[in-house]
Ligand code: NAD
């Protein structure tokens with residue numbers, strides 16, 4: 618298939634482009650480079666040994682989208698483009714609704730005008746909120762507590778409504794758990810600007826001695842060591858899940874939510890110790906109060922992904938720590 622990948626130069630998008638090319642798909646990237654670099658296309662090509670087409674543009678630009686769909690014969694869209702920082706979304710809700718909601722609506726309208734009926738959407742485990750019991754099954758109750766999470770749930774609802782109205786539309790709503798790590802080549806990975814919010818990029822900065830110590834947000838949760846437990850997944854495993862989702866979209870219609878996680882949980886201190894062991898670098902830390910909005914445990918039930926996508930995660934926590942650091946030490950030092 619010829620696949621439009623919005624946000625394709627970003628962290629998850631770039632790894633997905635590599636896997637799509639490896640699976641024999643053609644890739645067209647649309648990205649406004651708000652949170653990524655044009656050079657990522659060269660890295661994708663270097664890894665996959667196949668070209669990608671790149672359009673610099675915004676998903677809110679209807680005329681630009683129309684030109685792209687007219688020029689390319691797109692069969693399906695994988696939609697990563699959006700803003701993703703929870704804290705920032707609380708401070709700047711209008712920017713989040715504009716980018717993530719208006720942007721998605723504009724993209725869907727342009728798709729409709731050009732007869733494109735398949736979308737794989739980047740949702741998040743954050744839609745399970747505080748009301749579900751881990752490990753989360755896809756039919757668990759959904760609730761969100763911040764504007765970022767609300768944009769994910771709203772787009773899920775929009776796609777469910779669209780599929781109900783248009784019987785030949787397929788939407789796969791992939792609920793990512795905690796993607797970390799990087800491609801083993803070290804050529805693509807996650808390089809957040811400024812002080813990272815998420816655990817793994819923060820640990821990388823401490824390992825680089827650019828930050829003095831990790832702040833562990835709470836050690837009084839009801840978990841084995843008291844620190845928060847998450848379902849960390851290697852970004853290459855996550856990327857491969859999108860190839861399965863495209864296959865599902867080729868052969869079915871309707872809206873289907875699918876978790877992409879491993880089903881195994883690790884605590885903050887598990888991650889610290891695994892990173893230290895894999896890379897031989899000490900990570901000093903201090904215990905801070907809980908971060909508002911955090912849950913004790915977030916864990917996927919990965920059964921539906923196995924059944925519908927024929928997909929399971931294979932890479933280990935050691936792989937995640939080694940590959941993530943391999944990228945970060947080059948990218949963040951530069
Ligand atoms: P990222 O920021 O690395 O990638 C997103 C890309 O989209 C960037 O390259 C950015 O420049 C581009 N973009 C943003 N707004 C755009 C717009 N209006 N038009 C065109 N391009 C635009 O983020 P990521 O970690 O790769 O996440 C990809 C998607 O997955 C996001 O939708 C995110 O919300 C979702 N997600 C991420 C995580 C995670 O932990 N990384 C977890 C759950 C869900």
Ligand code: UD1
Nearest residue numbers: 703741743814815816817819832833834845847885910911
């Ligand atoms: C966060 C977001 C979630 C989003 C996901 C991916 C919040 C409340 N949740 O999830 O909506 O989908 O990122 O972008 O922001 N931790 C520390 N010290 C740190 C950073 C994190 O102890 O400096 C802990 C957290 O308390 C948590 C774990 O590490 O227990 C993972 O945190 P993080 O990487 O931010 O991911 P989530 O909180 O799962």
